[in-house]
Amino acid sequence: MSPYRLVFGKMSHLPVGVEHRAYWAVNEINMKPKACEDERKLQLQELEELSIESYESAMWYKEKTVLLHAKNLRVKELQAGQKVLLFQSRLKLVPGKLKSKWIGPYTIVGLQANGAVEIQGSASNSIPFLVNGHRVKVFRDNDENGRLAREKVHTDLEEVASWTQQHVHAARSGKLISSATPTSV
Known part of the structure; x- marks a missing residue:
């Protein structure tokens, strides 16, 4: 069925010369109908194989992604007497960007x-009250870890300051020195 007939619902009548050339072109292309049929079957088979391969590849990717995410999940093990923070999920008309959403610490009385x-x-x-277990997280009061982190930031800042002073001094004296950044930055 021709596209013209599909659109307009009737056969198109071309001038005889054009119609003869169109008929000749169709016959020329389809000179070997069996060979065309076999080639088309091979193309369809290749297309189906590509489809199956892409489906298997997508399934493999999905499985790997699920395993990767499952590996990074941590199970919350809560126990009575443990200190936790509570997620504050109240509606605020003007929320503060720097305000913490976690309040507490609270002590677990029961599970x-x-x-x-x-x-x-x-x-x-x-007074004790019940909350959903998803709204709490373990409270970590590590003064030692906090002190170590503050010391690292302090040493990093000192290194950046000395690096900056060297470059400013070199620029003023007209010397060209390496433009490598400090290692901790």
Whole structure:
């Protein structure tokens, strides 16, 4: 069926010369119908093989991605008496960008089978209340780690300052020195 007939619903009548040339071109192309049929079958088979291969590749990629993400997940192991932070999920009309969304610390009083956690504030007269286990995270009070991190930042800042002073001094004296940045930056 010709495109003209598909669009307009009737056969197109070409001048005899043009119609004869079109008929001749169709016959010339389809001189060997069996060979054309076999070639088309091979093309379809190759296309199907490519489709199957891409599907298998996508499945392999998905499995690898799932395994990668599953490897990086950490299971929250909460215990009674442990200190936790609570995620503050109240609606705020004007949220502060630098305000922490985690409040606390709270102490876990009990754990429920459905994943709920009963927590109590740090004050002795505070009343315990239930929250969803997904809204809490373990509170880490590591003064040693905080001190080490502050010392590292301080030494990094000193290194950057000395590097900057060297370059400013070299620029003023007209010397050309290496433009490599400090190692910790």
